[in-house]
Amino acid sequence: MLDAKIPAGPLPEKWTDYKGHCKLVNPSNKRKLEVIIVGTGLAGASAAASLAELGYQVKAFCFQDSPRRTHSIAAQGGINAAKNYQNDGDSIFRLFYDTIKGGDYRAREANVHRLAEVSGNIIDQCVAQGVPFAREYGGLLSNRSFGGTQVQRTFYAAGQTGQQLLIGAYQALERQVALGNVKMYSRHEMLELVTIDGKARGIIARDLVSGALERHFGHAVLLCTGGYGNVFYLSTNAMGSNVTAAWKAHRNGAYFANPCFTQIHPTCIPVSGDHQSKLTLMSESLRNDGRIWVPAQKNDTRKPTDIAENERDYYLERRYPAFGNLVPRDVASRASKERCDEGYGVGTSKQAVYLDFADAIIRYGKIEISKEGKSNATLEEIIALGKEVVKEKYGNLFDMYEKITGENPYEVPMRIYPAVHYTMGGLWVDYELQTSIPGLYALGEANFSDHGANRLGASALMQGLADGYFVVPYTLGNNLADEIYNKPIATSHPAFEEAENKVSERIQKLMSIQGTQTVESFHKRLGKIIWNQCGMARTESGLKQAIADVQALKKEFWSDVRIPGVVNGMNPELDKANRVADFIELGELMCVDALNRNESCGGHFREEYQTPDGEALRDDANYMYVAAWQFADEHKWELHKEPLVYDVIKPSQRNYK
Amino acid sequence: MESDRTMEHYHMNLNLKVWRQPNSQTPGAFKLYRVENISSEMSFLEMFDVLNEQLIRDGEDPITFDHDCREGICGSCSMYINGKPHGPWAANTTCQLHMRAFHDGDTIVVEPWRANSFPVIKDLMVDxxxxxxxxxxxxxxxxxTGNAVDGNSLPxxxxxxxxxxxxxxxxxxxxxxxxxxxxxxxxxxxxxxxxxxxxxxxxxxxxxxxxxxxxxxxxxxxxxxxxxxxxxxxxxxxxxxxxxxxxxxxxxxxxxxxx
CATH class of the missing domain: 1.10.1060.10 (Alpha-helical ferredoxin)
Structure with missing residues (x-):
C-alpha cells in the first residue's frame, strides 16, 4: 500500500507538529553524511546550499556548464506568497485553497497547506540574499495578480523573476562551494541510480566533456531534475531539459505519478514553421493588462487594428466574467483552442489569438497625464506616456516578442497560442518528499505533489524553493538520523559495478546501431504523436493509437537511429539519444495514464467527459486518487492508487464565471 | 530597432565559415559549409541545427556549441558572429538572433569566444x-537559510x-x-x-x-x-x-x- 506518511492532527498544525517531533542529526554526525543532489535549478540549488549550511557533505550535479544556467532561470512572471502585504484578504488558508482548487482537487491537502505556510519565509529568505524584487516608491515590496486568484500575492522582478531567484540560490550554493561544503559537478549527467539493499546509495554520471562514466556514493540521493515537457519536442523548456534521471529512478522502482497531468500554457509565441526548435512563453503577468480576443466573424483576414471594437470577441471576458482574462491556465488554453478549432484563429497558421495592450496603454497614459496635472492632453500624448508604463512593466517581454516575430507589440496586438510549459506529474513522493525507493527524494517540478491536475501561475518557483529551503532540510534529517552508523560505501561495491556496466552497455548499443535517422528526427516524431493525442484534448481512441505509435517508434529508434562521434569524448548527439530514448518510454506511460483516467480534470481533458458548456467534468467517485505507476516490464506498468482525502476543502465543480 | 529587419518572409542560401577544434590541446581551423533554403523566420541556432542534421546524414562530426534556453536568459549560447559576440543585433543573444538579419548569398564567419581565461573545449564551446x-x-x-527577517522590515x-x-x-x-x-x-x-x-x-x-x-x-x-x-x-x-x-x-x- 502507498503510505504518504501524512502526519496526524488538524491540517494547520501538521507541519509544525512534524517539525517538533522529527529526528535530528547532531552537527558532528552531519559532517559524516554524504548527500547527492542531481539538478541545480531552484529546488536543487536551494537544497544544496541549505543542506551544506547545516553541515552535510553535498555533491551537486548539473548538465549545464554552470548551475546559474539551469532552466528555472527562464521563469518570468513571479512567485506567490501569502504575505497579505496588500491588505486584500490574503492568508495561508486562501493560498492553500486557491492552489487546491486551481489543481482541480487532485493534489494532497497536507502538502499544499505546508507549501502555503512556508511561502512567506521564501520571500524573506530571498530578500535577505539580495534578490532585487520590484518595489514601490516607499521602498516596500510590490505585488501583482496572477491567474486563478482574486488577490495580489505575486512578488516579481520585472519579467525575470526566475532569473533573480535562481541567481540568489546559485550564489548561496557557490558560497558553500567556496567553503568546501559542496562539490560541484557541472557538465555531468546522471545516467543510472545505484541501489543497495533496496536503498538509494549513489549514481552513475557521465562527464559530458570527457565521456567518462563516474561512480558517486551518497547516503541519500535527491533528484531535482525538473519536468518532462520536452517529451512534446516543442515546449517552453530548455533544449537540455530531460526526464532521464527521473526515468532511471522509475525503472529502478520509483513510482511515477500522474504523468498525464501536463500544463499547456495559454500565452506563448505561436509556431512559425517546421524548423522550430522550441517555443517561447509570454508571461502570464501580461494577462493582467492584455485583453485576449479573436475576430467575431470566422476567417477574418483584416489587420487587427482594422477590426472595430464591436467586431471583436473577447471570449474569456464573455465566458468568465468573474475572472475574465485571469482564468487559470488550463481554462484559458482550452478556450483558445476552442476558438481556433471553430475557425476564428488569426495569423497565417490560424492557430493564434490576439493579446492586445491598446486599452492598457491608454489607461496607464491617462493616469500619467493626471499625475502631471494636465487637462487637455492629446491622444498621442496619452499613448506615448502609456507606452512608457507598459515598457517598465513588461519591456523585456515585448523586446523578446519583437525579436522572434519581427512585429512591434506596442503597435499591433501580440499573436499567441498555447504551448507545453510545465508538468504537474512526476515521481511519486510522500509527505517527506521521499520516493517509493528509500533514500531517494524528488524535489520541485520533478515530483508530483503540490499542483494536482493544473498549476497556478507563480507557484512553480514557490514550490521549488519551498522544497529546497524549508522542507527537505527537516525531512531528510528525519531519515538520515538512522544512517549515522553507516559508513560511506566504497564505489567498488558490486552494485556500482553492475550499474556502470548497464550504462556502458546501453551506450555501446546506441552507438552500434549506426542507422539512417537522426536523434532529432525521432524526437520530433515523438513530440507530434504526444501533442496530437495527449495534448490539450484526449480521446480513448486517440490514446490507444498513440500507444501503438509510440511502441512502433521505440522499435524503429532502437534499430535505425544514427549517432555520430565517439563514446570516450564529448558527444552531444549521444547525450541527446540517451534522453530521447527515455522520453519515448515516458510518452507511452503518459498515454497509458491518460487512458486510465476516464474523467477530465485540470490540464487533462478527455473529450468524452465534459459539461454541456465545454468545461472539464471530473469523476470524484472513481478518480479522486493519485495514479502512481510502477514499472513492471517493457510496455508494462502496475497501477497503485493513493486516495485523495479532503478533510478541510469540499471539492466542487470549479467555477471561474 | 535593427534597420536590416523586415517583416517579409524569404529563403536564402548561405556560406558558413566555422571554427572547428577537436579539443583544447589541438589547434583548430576554419571550415567552410553551405546551407540552403534557410527561412528568414529561423533563429540562428535553428540554422545551425539544419547544418548539424546535414553533417550527421553525411557522416561528419556535427558542430559543438553551447545552448540551452534559446530565449536569451540562460547565457549558454556564445558565438562570435561576423566579428561580434552574439552577432549583428544590439542587446541580443545568439539564440535570439534571427535569420532575417542575413541575406541570400551571405558568408557568415562563426568563432568561439576568444580569451585565455575561456579555453576552448570543442569547436564553439568554451570553458x-x-x-x-x-x-x-x-x-x-x-x-x-532560516536567518531572514520579514521582507518588508528593510525598505x-x-x-x-x-x-x-x-x-x-x-x-x-x-x-x-x-x-x-x-x-x-x-x-x-x-x-x-x-x-x-x-x-x-x-x-x-x-x-x-x-x-x-x-x-x-x-x-x-x-x-x-x-x-x-x-x-x-x-x-x-x-x-x-x-x-x-x-x-x-x-x-x-x-x-x-x-x-
Missing part, C-alpha cells in the same frame, strides 16, 4: 568556469532596487570578455559588485567582497580595463559601463579603508 570562481570569491550575501529605495536589478540582469554569458581587446571581465564583475553593494543587505560584506572578487579575477588571468566600452556595446542585457566606475569606487574605498 567559462572562471566566472563561477569569481562568484565563489564573494559574489553573495552570507545569509544561511529599499525604489531607485536603488531598480539599479541593483539592472546590474543583476547579467546572464554571465561572457560576451563582455570576448568583445574586449584585453579580455577583461570587469563588466561581469562590476555588475555583481553593483548589484550587492547597492542594497542594504549587501553592506556588511561590502569591502571584503570587492577586494576578494577582484583578486580572483586577476588570478583567473582576465586582462585590465582600458575603458573602450566594447563590453557595454556588446552586452545582451545592456549592463552599463557605469557599473565599472562604481566597482572602481568600491575597490578604492575598500582598499583605502582597509586595516
Amino acid at each position: 567559462r568556469s572562471a566566472f563561477d570562481r569569481i562568484i565563489q570569491a564573494g559574489g553573495y550575501i552570507s545569509v544561511n 529599499v529605495p525604489k531607485d536603488h532596487a531598480d539599479q541593483a536589478f539592472a546590474a543583476a540582469m547579467c546572464i554571465g554569458c561572457g560576451a563582455c570578455v570576448a568583445a574586449c581587446k584585453n579580455s577583461s571581465a570587469m563588466l561581469f564583475l562590476s555588475a555583481k559588485v553593483s548589484h550587492l553593494s547597492l542594497l542594504p543587505q549587501g553592506d556588511p560584506e561590502r569591502s571584503s567582497r570587492v577586494v576578494n572578487m577582484v583578486a580572483q579575477m586577476d588570478k583567473e588571468g582576465f586582462g585590465a580595463c582600458t575603458n573602450t566600452g566594447a563590453c557595454e556595446a556588446t552586452c545582451p542585457k545592456e549592463i552599463s559601463i557605469a557599473n565599472i566606475a562604481r566597482l572602481n569606487k568600491e575597490y578604492l574605498l575598500a582598499t583605502l579603508t582597509a586595516e
Whole structure:
C-alpha cells in the first residue's frame, strides 16, 4: 500500500507538529553524511546550499556548464506568497485553497497547506540574499495578480523573476562551494541510480566533456531534475531539459505519478514553421493588462487594428466574467483552442489569438497625464506616456516578442497560442518528499505533489524553493538520523559495478546501431504523436493509437537511429539519444495514464467527459486518487492508487464565471 | 530597432565559415559549409541545427556549441558572429538572433569566444568556469537559510532596487570578455559588485567582497580595463559601463579603508 506518511492532527498544525517531533542529526554526525543532489535549478540549488549550511557533505550535479544556467532561470512572471502585504484578504488558508482548487482537487491537502505556510519565509529568505524584487516608491515590496486568484500575492522582478531567484540560490550554493561544503559537478549527467539493499546509495554520471562514466556514493540521493515537457519536442523548456534521471529512478522502482497531468500554457509565441526548435512563453503577468480576443466573424483576414471594437470577441471576458482574462491556465488554453478549432484563429497558421495592450496603454497614459496635472492632453500624448508604463512593466517581454516575430507589440496586438510549459506529474513522493525507493527524494517540478491536475501561475518557483529551503532540510534529517552508523560505501561495491556496466552497455548499443535517422528526427516524431493525442484534448481512441505509435517508434529508434562521434569524448548527439530514448518510454506511460483516467480534470481533458458548456467534468467517485505507476516490464506498468482525502476543502465543480 | 529587419518572409542560401577544434590541446581551423533554403523566420541556432542534421546524414562530426534556453536568459549560447559576440543585433543573444538579419548569398564567419581565461573545449564551446570562481570569491550575501527577517522590515529605495536589478540582469554569458581587446571581465564583475553593494543587505560584506572578487579575477588571468566600452556595446542585457566606475569606487574605498 502507498503510505504518504501524512502526519496526524488538524491540517494547520501538521507541519509544525512534524517539525517538533522529527529526528535530528547532531552537527558532528552531519559532517559524516554524504548527500547527492542531481539538478541545480531552484529546488536543487536551494537544497544544496541549505543542506551544506547545516553541515552535510553535498555533491551537486548539473548538465549545464554552470548551475546559474539551469532552466528555472527562464521563469518570468513571479512567485506567490501569502504575505497579505496588500491588505486584500490574503492568508495561508486562501493560498492553500486557491492552489487546491486551481489543481482541480487532485493534489494532497497536507502538502499544499505546508507549501502555503512556508511561502512567506521564501520571500524573506530571498530578500535577505539580495534578490532585487520590484518595489514601490516607499521602498516596500510590490505585488501583482496572477491567474486563478482574486488577490495580489505575486512578488516579481520585472519579467525575470526566475532569473533573480535562481541567481540568489546559485550564489548561496557557490558560497558553500567556496567553503568546501559542496562539490560541484557541472557538465555531468546522471545516467543510472545505484541501489543497495533496496536503498538509494549513489549514481552513475557521465562527464559530458570527457565521456567518462563516474561512480558517486551518497547516503541519500535527491533528484531535482525538473519536468518532462520536452517529451512534446516543442515546449517552453530548455533544449537540455530531460526526464532521464527521473526515468532511471522509475525503472529502478520509483513510482511515477500522474504523468498525464501536463500544463499547456495559454500565452506563448505561436509556431512559425517546421524548423522550430522550441517555443517561447509570454508571461502570464501580461494577462493582467492584455485583453485576449479573436475576430467575431470566422476567417477574418483584416489587420487587427482594422477590426472595430464591436467586431471583436473577447471570449474569456464573455465566458468568465468573474475572472475574465485571469482564468487559470488550463481554462484559458482550452478556450483558445476552442476558438481556433471553430475557425476564428488569426495569423497565417490560424492557430493564434490576439493579446492586445491598446486599452492598457491608454489607461496607464491617462493616469500619467493626471499625475502631471494636465487637462487637455492629446491622444498621442496619452499613448506615448502609456507606452512608457507598459515598457517598465513588461519591456523585456515585448523586446523578446519583437525579436522572434519581427512585429512591434506596442503597435499591433501580440499573436499567441498555447504551448507545453510545465508538468504537474512526476515521481511519486510522500509527505517527506521521499520516493517509493528509500533514500531517494524528488524535489520541485520533478515530483508530483503540490499542483494536482493544473498549476497556478507563480507557484512553480514557490514550490521549488519551498522544497529546497524549508522542507527537505527537516525531512531528510528525519531519515538520515538512522544512517549515522553507516559508513560511506566504497564505489567498488558490486552494485556500482553492475550499474556502470548497464550504462556502458546501453551506450555501446546506441552507438552500434549506426542507422539512417537522426536523434532529432525521432524526437520530433515523438513530440507530434504526444501533442496530437495527449495534448490539450484526449480521446480513448486517440490514446490507444498513440500507444501503438509510440511502441512502433521505440522499435524503429532502437534499430535505425544514427549517432555520430565517439563514446570516450564529448558527444552531444549521444547525450541527446540517451534522453530521447527515455522520453519515448515516458510518452507511452503518459498515454497509458491518460487512458486510465476516464474523467477530465485540470490540464487533462478527455473529450468524452465534459459539461454541456465545454468545461472539464471530473469523476470524484472513481478518480479522486493519485495514479502512481510502477514499472513492471517493457510496455508494462502496475497501477497503485493513493486516495485523495479532503478533510478541510469540499471539492466542487470549479467555477471561474 | 535593427534597420536590416523586415517583416517579409524569404529563403536564402548561405556560406558558413566555422571554427572547428577537436579539443583544447589541438589547434583548430576554419571550415567552410553551405546551407540552403534557410527561412528568414529561423533563429540562428535553428540554422545551425539544419547544418548539424546535414553533417550527421553525411557522416561528419556535427558542430559543438553551447545552448540551452534559446530565449536569451540562460547565457549558454556564445558565438562570435561576423566579428561580434552574439552577432549583428544590439542587446541580443545568439539564440535570439534571427535569420532575417542575413541575406541570400551571405558568408557568415562563426568563432568561439576568444580569451585565455575561456579555453576552448570543442569547436564553439568554451570553458567559462572562471566566472563561477569569481562568484565563489564573494559574489553573495552570507545569509544561511532560516536567518531572514520579514521582507518588508528593510525598505529599499525604489531607485536603488531598480539599479541593483539592472546590474543583476547579467546572464554571465561572457560576451563582455570576448568583445574586449584585453579580455577583461570587469563588466561581469562590476555588475555583481553593483548589484550587492547597492542594497542594504549587501553592506556588511561590502569591502571584503570587492577586494576578494577582484583578486580572483586577476588570478583567473582576465586582462585590465582600458575603458573602450566594447563590453557595454556588446552586452545582451545592456549592463552599463557605469557599473565599472562604481566597482572602481568600491575597490578604492575598500582598499583605502582597509586595516
